[in-house]
Amino acid sequence: MNSYTSTFRAFRPLLIALAWVVVVEATSEALLPADLALLESPLLHMSYRKPIRPERVNTVAKIALAERMPADIIQVGESTGLAGIQPELINPALPGGLKLLNLSTQLPAEFAGFQAVEEIGLRTHPHAGYVMAVISPLHLGVVTEGFGDDIAQYYVRFPVWKLLSSLKARAFIINLVYYHALSPRSLYTIVGNANNGALSTYLQDRVAWYQHSGGWAAISMQQPFKPHTCRLTYDSGLAFDRLLRLYATAAQHHARLILVLAPVRCTPDESTTTLERDVRRFLTSHSDIIAPMPLLTVVPHEWLGDEVHLTPEGSAQYSHILAEALSHYLPAAGARARRP
Amino acid sequence: MPFNSFEYLFFFLPIVWLSYILLRRTRLRSVVLVTSGYVFYGWAQPWIVSLLFLSSTTDFLIGRWLDRTDRPKTRRMLLILSLIFNVGLLGVFKYSGWLFDNFNAVFTVLHVPIHLPALKPSLPPGISFYTFQSLSYIIDIYRRKLHAHPKLWEYWSFVAFFPQLFAGPIERTGHLLPQLTHPRKRIQPRMIEMGVFMIAWGLFKKLVVADNMSGIVELCRDNMALHGAGVLLALAFTFQIYADFSAYTDIARGSARLLGISLRRNFMTPYFAHNPSEFWRRWHMSLSTWIRDYVYISLGGNRYGPGRTLFNLVATMFLAGLWHGAGWFFVLWGIYHGALLCVYHVWPLDRWLERAFGKAGRVISILWMFALVTFGWVIFYLGEIGHFMRVFYPNKPGAPFVSGAQIAYGIFLFGLPLICTDWLGFRKHREFVDLWPHLTARAKVLVYLLIFYGIVIFGARESHEFIYFHF
Numbered sequence: 184m185n186s187y188t189s190t191f192r193a194f195r196p197l198l199i200a201l202a203w204v205v206v207v208e209a210t211s212e213a214l215l216p217a218d219l220a221l222l223e224s225p226l227l228h229m230s231y232r233k234p235i236r237p238e239r240v241n242t243v244a245k246i247a248l249a250e251r252m253p254a255d256i257i258q259v260g261e262s263t264g265l266a267g268i269q270p271e272l273i274n275p276a277l278p279g280g281l282k283l284l285n286l287s288t289q290l291p292a293e294f295a296g297f298q299a300v301e302e303i304g305l306r307t308h309p310h311a312g313y314v315m316a317v318i319s320p321l322h323l324g325v326v327t328e329g330f331g332d333d334i335a336q337y338y339v340r341f342p343v344w345k346l347l348s349s350l351k352a353r354a355f356i357i358n359l360v361y362y363h364a365l366s367p368r369s370l371y372t373i374v375g376n377a378n379n380g381a382l383s384t385y386l387q388d389r390v391a392w393y394q395h396s397g398g399w400a401a402i403s404m405q406q407p408f409k410p411h412t413c414r415l416t417y418d419s420g421l422a423f424d425r426l427l428r429l430y431a432t433a434a435q436h437h438a439r440l441i442l443v444l445a446p447v448r449c450t451p452d453e454s455t456t457t458l459e460r461d462v463r464r465f466l467t468s469h470s471d472i473i474a475p476m477p478l479l480t481v482v483p484h485e486w487l488g489d490e491v492h493l494t495p496e497g498s499a500q501y502s503h504i505l506a507e508a509l510s511h512y513l514p515a516a517g518a519r520a521r522r523p
Numbered sequence: 524m525p526f527n528s529f530e531y532l533f534f535f536l537p538i539v540w541l542s543y544i545l546l547r548r549t550r551l552r553s554v555v556l557v558t559s560g561y562v563f564y565g566w567a568q569p570w571i572v573s574l575l576f577l578s579s580t581t582d583f584l585i586g587r588w589l590d591r592t593d594r595p596k597t598r599r600m601l602l603i604l605s606l607i608f609n610v611g612l613l614g615v616f617k618y619s620g621w622l623f624d625n626f627n628a629v630f631t632v633l634h635v636p637i638h639l640p641a642l643k644p645s646l647p648p649g650i651s652f653y654t655f656q657s658l659s660y661i662i663d664i665y666r667r668k669l670h671a672h673p674k675l676w677e678y679w680s681f682v683a684f685f686p687q688l689f690a691g692p693i694e695r696t697g698h699l700l701p702q703l704t705h706p707r708k709r710i711q712p713r714m715i716e717m718g719v720f721m722i723a724w725g726l727f728k729k730l731v732v733a734d735n736m737s738g739i740v741e742l743c744r745d746n747m748a749l750h751g752a753g754v755l756l757a758l759a760f761t762f763q764i765y766a767d768f769s770a771y772t773d774i775a776r777g778s779a780r781l782l783g784i785s786l787r788r789n790f791m792t793p794y795f796a797h798n799p800s801e802f803w804r805r806w807h808m809s810l811s812t813w814i815r816d817y818v819y820i821s822l823g824g825n826r827y828g829p830g831r832t833l834f835n836l837v838a839t840m841f842l843a844g845l846w847h848g849a850g851w852f853f854v855l856w857g858i859y860h861g862a863l864l865c866v867y868h869v870w871p872l873d874r875w876l877e878r879a880f881g882k883a884g885r886v887i888s889i890l891w892m893f894a895l896v897t898f899g900w901v902i903f904y905l906g907e908i909g910h911f912m913r914v915f916y917p918n919k920p921g922a923p924f925v926s927g928a929q930i931a932y933g934i935f936l937f938g939l940p941l942i943c944t945d946w947l948g949f950r951k952h953r954e955f956v957d958l959w960p961h962l963t964a965r966a967k968v969l970v971y972l973l974i975f976y977g978i979v980i981f982g983a984r985e986s987h988e989f990i991y992f993h994f
Contacts, residue, residue, distance in 0.1 A: 193712035196967035197719060203972055228984035230738045231933045232925050333984070341529045353980050360936070360981075 212348035219351040221247055221386045225337045226330065229357050235382070238291040241265075242334060244389040245286050245300065248398055249307045251390070254284035256313040256441070257304035259297045259429070262289045262402055263445035264317030267493040269502040270397025276506035278513055284308075285398025287317055293331025294425045298432055299339050305436040313473075313513070314433040315441040316426075319491045320458050320479060321415060323444070324422035354382055401495045404488030413447060415454035419461050426465055430472065441473040441509075442466070446480040446501060448487045455479055475508035524566035526774040527729050532722075535563065536778060539685070543782050547706045553676040556703065560683030564649070571647040574612065579682035581608055582657040583675055589664050590671035598665060605661040609654045616644050617651065621849035649689040651846055653682055655813055660696045662817055669696055677704050684784075686775040690768070692787040692809035702784045710783035713960065720959050720971075721777025727974045728770035728941070734983030735937045736763035740904075742930055753901075755930045760904045761897045762938045765794065768807070773956060792949040794896065794942075797873040797888045799863040802896060814843050833868065837861035852906030859899050940977075 224243045227235060249257075256277075258264055264287030273283050286300050301314055392400065426442070433440045444462070447455075459478045466472055486497025493501055524531050539559040546552050565572035582605060589601045614622075623639040630637050660681075663669040672678045681700045687693075736759050743749075743756035772789040779786045787809050796802035803811040819839040825832040837858060844857015867873070872891070876884035944955035951958060962970070 190712040193716045196964045197716065197971060199964070200968045200971035200975070203968065204975060207976075225984050230983060230985065231735055231937075232742060232929055233738055336529065341533075347979060349976065349979060356980050361933075 208346075208348050211352060215348060215351040218387065219354075219383060221390065222354040222383055223347070223350040225350075226333055227354070227382070229354065229361075231361055236291065236330075238289040239330060240382070240386060240389065242288045242292050242296065242300070242330075244386060244393055245288055245398065246303055246334075246338060247386075247390045248393045249284070249286055249300075249304050251394060252284055252397070253282050254304065254308045255281040255311050256283040256315050257301065257308065257311050257438075258283060258285045258287055258315045258317055258398070259301045259304065260287045260317040260445075261292070261297070261319065261322055262287070263319040263322075263491050263493075264443075265289065265398070265400060266402045267445055267498045267501055268317055268505065269399040269498055271399070272499060272502040273506040273509065274397070276503075276510050278510055281513060283315070283397065285393075285396075287398070290322060290327055291329030292334060293327050293329040294428070295331030296329065296334040297331070298428050299331065299335040301429060301432050302335075302339050305432070305438060309436070311436075312438055313441055314429065314438050315443060316429050317443045317445055319445040320447060320455065321413070321449075321491055323425065323458065323462075324415070324417035324419060326418070326421065399498070401498075402492060404492050404494075412452040413449040413455045414452060415458060417454055417458055419457070422458070422461060423465055426462075430469055439471055439473060440469075441475065441512075443474075443476050443505065444478055444480070445491060446482040446487070446493070448481070448484060448490055451479055451481065473512050475512050476505060524563050526771065526778075527726060530566075531563075535559070536781070540781050544710070547783070552706065553674075553680045553703070556680035556685075557676060557683055560680065560685045560688060563685040564683065564688050568645075568647070574616075574647050574650065575653060575683055575688075576679075578609065578612060578654060578657055579679050580675070581605070582661055582682075583672070583678045586661055586664050586671040586678075587673075589661065602661065602665045605658065609658045609661075613650060613654055616646055618845075618849045619644060652691045652693055653688060655693050655810075655846075656695075657682055659693070659813060659817060663696060672696070672700060672704075674704075684779075686778040687786055690771045690775070691807075692772060692775070692789040693813050694787060694809070698787060699784070707783045714780050714783060717956075717959060718777040718780030720967075721773045721780065721956055723777075723971065723974045724956060725770040725773030725775075725777060727977055728766045728773065730982035731977050732937050732941050733763050733767035733770055734985070735981065736760070736766060736934070738983060738985075739763075739930060739933045739937070742925060742933075746925060746930075749925075749927050749930070751927050752930070755927065755934065756904070757897050757901045758938075759930075759934050761794075761893075761900045762934065762941060764900060764903070765790075766941055776956075788954065791954055792945045794893050795889055795945065795949040796892050796896075797885065798867045798871065798892060799860060799895070800867065802892060803860070803864075810843070810846070814839055814846075818842055829869075833865045836864045836868065840864065847903070848906055850906045852902055856899055856902040856906060859902055863895060863899075937981075 221243060224246070226239045226243050228239070229235065258268060258270075264285065268283075268285050268287070270283040270285050274281070277283065284304070286304050288296060288300060292300070297316070297318075301316075305311060305314070430440045442462070462478050466474055482493075482497065482501065486493055486500055488494045488497070524535060526532075539555065542555045542559075543552060546555055561572045561575070564575055585601050585605045585608075589598055589605075592598060592601075620641070620643050623641065626639055627641075629635075630639075660669070664671055672681070677700070680703050681694075681696065684694070684699065684703065739759040740756055740763055743752045743759060746752055749755075769790045776786045776788075789807055789809050791805040791808065793802055793806035796805050819835055822835045822838060823831055824835060838861070840857045840861030841854060842857070843860070844853045844855070847853045847856070873885075873888035876888045876891075878884070880887065947958060948955040959967070
C-alpha cells in the first residue's frame with residue numbers, strides 16, 4: 184500500500200499537469216474558431232523573425248484540400264504539375280465521372296514530401312483508384328533539399344500533433360511575442376506575398392482558390408528563356424528509387440500509378456535519351472503503370488513561361504491533351520474497380 | 524537516433540524501459556542494454572555499430588590481458604597497443620582528412636612532389652566519447668586502480684549504454700559499470716519522476732532555447748552588415764551551445780534515471796564561473812576531469828615548477844581543443860583557454876577584483892569571465908563553420924530585414940529562461956534540475972505546464988542536430 188501511495192505522490196504533479204493539458208485543449212477546442220485549424224500545422228515553422236517559405240504554406244493548403252474535396256485520381260509532384268494540370272478542364276473529359284484532384288506541391292517539398300502527400304491523399308480518399316505523378320524530367324533524378332521529411336513526420340508517421348487544439352493559438356501568440364513586443368507593425372513575412380502579416384487569410388484564400396480550381400494555380404515566372412539543349416544532371420538510380428517509392432505507396436493502397444513527365448522546352452539531347460531509356464525500363468518492369476503521354480513531350484515555346492512551367496494558356500492546352508489521353512486509358516468504371 | 528525525435532520518445536525509450544524493468548534482475552538485462560545501445564547508435568547508419576563493437580571488444584580483451592600480467596614491459600606494450608588502437612580509430616575517422624590536407628599544403632609550400640589522397644571519411648557520431656570512455660578503462664587497469672571486468676556482455680553494455688553514447692557524459696568504469704552489473708533492487712518512483720522532468724527540461728532547452736538561438740545565429744550571419752551583428756552572433760551562439768549540449772546531457776541523465784541508473788553531472792551553471800579553472804570545473808565536467816586525470820596529471824600537473832605547469836595547462840587545453848574537432852580553429856580555441864588558465868594562474872584577476880570591490884567585484888569577475896568565454900565561442904563557432912571569411916565576409920551583400928534591436932530582443936527572449944534557471948541553481952550552489960525535488964507540488968505542475976506549452980508554442984519546428992554529435 185505504501186509503495187502505491189509513494190508512487191502516486193511522486194507522480195501527482197505530472198498527473199495534475201496532464202489533467203490541466205486536457206482542460207486547456209478542450210477549452211481551446213471549444214473556444215478557438217475552427218477556421219484557425221489550418222494554422223495548427225507544424226509545417227508553418229514560424230521561426231523567430233524568419234520569413235515563412237510559400238512552399239510550406241502551399242503544402243498546408245494542399246493537405247487541407249485533400250480533406251475537403253472528393254477525388255478518384257490523386258495527382259502528386261512538383262510545381263510543373265501544380266501549374267500545368269487543370270482538373271476543371273480534365274474532369275469533364277474523364278469517363279464515368281471520375282474526379283482528378285491536383286495535390287502537386289513544389290520542389291522544396293521533395294520527393295519524400297510528394298510521397299507523403301500521396302499517402303495523405305490515399306488515406307483521405309480510400310476509394311481513389313489512381314495516383315498520377317506529374318514530374319518534370321529535369322527534376323526526376325536531381326538531388327533536392329527541403330522539408331519532405333517534415334511532411335512525412337507530422338502528417339503520416341505521427342499525426343498526433345493535429346490533436347492539439349492549442350496550436351491554433353500559436354500564430355497569435357507568436358505574433359504577439361515576436362513582433363508586437365517591439366513594434367506594432369507586423370508580422371510574419373511570406374516570401375513573395377504582398378499581403379504580409381495575414382497568414383490565416385492568405386492560407387484561407389489559397390485553400391478557397393484550390394477548391395475552386397481543383398488544386399491548379401498559376402505561378403509567377405520571371406526567368407527569361409534561352410533555347411538550349413536539355414543537358415540534364417540526372418542520377419539514374421535516384422530517379423528509379425523515387426518512382427519506385429511512389430509506385431509502392433500507390434500499390435499499398437491498391438491504387439495504380441499514372442506517370443506523366445511534364446513537358447519541357449529544351450531540345451532533347453543525349454541526357455534525355457538516357458532518361459527516356461531508364462523510365463521505359465522502369466515501366467517495362469512495372470507493367471501496371473499507365474503512361475498516357477509520350478515520355479518526353481516538347482511543347483510549343485509559347486506554352487511555357489520558363490524552362491519547365493506552363494503558362495495558364497499553355498496549361499489549358501496541355502490539360503486538354505492529357506484529358507484526351509487519359510480517357511483512352513481509364514475504363515469507365517476503372518477508378519473504382521480497384522486493384523486486387 | 525536523436526533524443527528529440529518522435530521515434531526515441533514514443534517508441535524506443537518506452538520499449539527499452541519496459542524491457543529493462545522486466546528483465547533487470549536477470550542476466551538478460553545486459554542483452555537489453557547492448558541491443559538497445561546498438562539499435563540507438565546504428566539507427567541512421569547501421570555500419571557505425573561495427574566500430575563500437577570493435578572498439579569495445581578490443582579494449583575488453585586488452586584489459587583482460589593487462590590485468591592478468593605483471594610484467595611491466597608487457598603491460599606497457601598493451602597500454603600502447605590500446606592507445607594506438609583507440610587514437611588510431613579517431614585518427615582515421617576524425618583527423619585523417621584534415622591531417623592529409625595540411626600535409627599536402629606543407630608539401631606544396633616546400634615544393635615536395637608528394638600529394639596525399641584527399642580523404643573525407645564520414646565521422647561516426649559520438650566516436651570521441653566512447654573512445655575516451657573505453658580508453659579510461661584501460662588506463663585505470665594499467666594504473667592498477669581497477670580490475671578488468673570478467674563479463675564481455677556487461678562490458679559491451681557499459682560502452683554501448685545508449686543515453687550517453689552520442690555525446691556523453693564520458694563515464695568512468697567505477698561509476699557506471701557497477702550500476703549496470705548490480706541494478707538497484709527497486710527503482711524509486713521519485714527517481715523515475717526526476718528522470719521524466721530531466722527529459723522534459725532537456726527537450727525545452729533543445730527545442731525552445733537552442734534551436735531558436737540557432738535561427739538567430741543564422742539571422743546574424745545573414746545580416747552581417749548590421750551594426751553589432753558580430754557581437755550578437757557571439758552571444759546567440761554562447762547560449763545556443765550551452766542550451767544544446769546541456770539539453771543533451773539532461774535528456775541522457777533523465778533517460779538513464781528511468782532505468783534506475785545515475786549518470787555523472789556534466790554542467791554546473793558554467794556561465795557563472797569567476798575564473799577559467801572554475802569554468803572548466805563547471806563546463807563539460809566529464810571531459811575536463813578526464814583530461815585532468817589522464818592528460819594533465821600524466822604530464823606532471825603542477826609538480827615540476829611554475830614553468831612546466833603553464834606548459835602543461837596549454838598542452839592539455841590544446842588536446843581538449845583538438846578533441847572537439849579536426850580544424851585549426853578548434854586548436855586555437857583550446858590554446859586560447861589554455862592561455863586564459865595560465866594568465867589567471869599567474870594573476871588571479873577574480874581574487875583581485877573581489878579584494879578590491881567586494882561583492883561587486885565578484886559580479887564583475889563573473890561578467891568578465893562570461894565575456895572571455897563568449898569570445899572563445901566565436902573561435903569555436905568558426906571551427907564549426909570551417910571558415911573565417913564565410914562568417915565575417917559573406918558572399919551575399921547584407922540586406923537586413925531585421926534590426927539589431929530585434930535580434931537582441933530574440934536573444935533576450937530565448938536566453939532568459941536559461942539565465943533565470945541557472946541563476947536559481949547558482950544561488951544554491953547546484954544545477955537547476957537539482958532544485959526539482961525541493962519544489963512544491965503546485966510549483967512542479969506550473970513548471971510542467973510551462974515546459975509543455977513552451978515547446979508547443981515556441982519550440983522550433985525545423986529540426987537541428989545536437990552540436991556535440993559532431994564530436
